[in-house]
Amino acid sequence: MQKQVRAWLEDGKVDVFLAYKMDCGHPLPHAFTRERIDETEDLVTGPARYSLEKFATQIAARHPEKKIGLLARDCTQRALNVLAVWNQLPAEQVEPLPVNCCPSALKPHADCTYLEAPATGEVKIQCGQDPRQSIEAVDAQEGPERFARWMYEFQKCIKCYGCRNICPVCFCKDCSLEHPDLIGTGNLPPDIPIFHLVRAVHMAGRCIDCGLCEDACPAEIPLRLLYGKVNAIVKDLFDYDTGASDALSPFSILGDKPTLTPAPLLAVSQE
């Protein structure tokens, strides 16, 4: 890995490479450059996961001529697809270097922390939504119960905006969550459930299920489950797999071709 990054920088394949380096005993994100190439010997791939693709987007906005390499886990690859689809980070400007991802029986060695939700306590199981449930299990709950459980989760929100700040695919300059006419200001918890639902709706066709938001949430709201449901609806209605390819999102409004088309099966059943 170190040798490959070194070679990429020396050959000029990339101008900057985003990975991790041990600093004060912590694996911290680091931008490796040709000028300080010996630092590549200290490159590490895990176990922490930072939003490297977000840093790449910020670099690309300032320096469109720089070629950016980065460590790419499976979720990073999906994020890069989404960022290219939404014209935030041109695919030709980035050079992903695939690394091991989440652990499984087939792949015992993993560089990822997996960002798996920790075991849930009794109160959360009783009143809230266990983040390790399947979407089907949540759907199976009775309407009022499901609503009460989600409201229990939402009322814990301390409005830190961490979910939005850490999100690799959140790039808007003006954020609806900061619009005083849409979301009231000055109260905690924020306007629930609208605060979380506005963000959930904006994640439709964008969320790449990396788990960074849930990991950054101080109130441990099961956001991944919420956005997972939103994307399941997108999949059902428009047959769109978010981040799986560079296909245009059904919600893309730029260009002269309409992209909001229902999934084939659904179109037939409606006729």
Added chain:
Amino acid sequence: MTLKFVPSICSYCGTGCGVLFQVMDGQLVGTLPMKTHPVNQGKLCIKGWNLHEHITSELRLKHPLLNTFGRMTKVGWDDAIGFAADRLKTIVAEHGPDSVGVLVSAKITNEENYLAQKFARAAVGTNNVDHCARL
């Protein structure tokens, strides 16, 4: 193009969350929670997420200001400290040392906080010391 991540500790309260300052082209552009920090474990509150904003804020005070007849005028450090010392001395002489209170802050260092309480107790002669991180 330079991009640096500088590890630090949030200065807003006594919790001591680990933060990373994101410095791009010599300019502080963002704050991130440190994922592996034992205190905050990759989480931050809204103040921590926006630590970088007050550094580049337009409203930040850069010079001492003296309130003379309701107007704030720019003065040098010696004048400002001299004026504050004179007024403090008069107040302590007229009303006693317990008429003065010292409020310190988590936004200054531990050593500066120590000096401030030392100043209150030894120089002014009062135990009226408090801190914003007395949670």
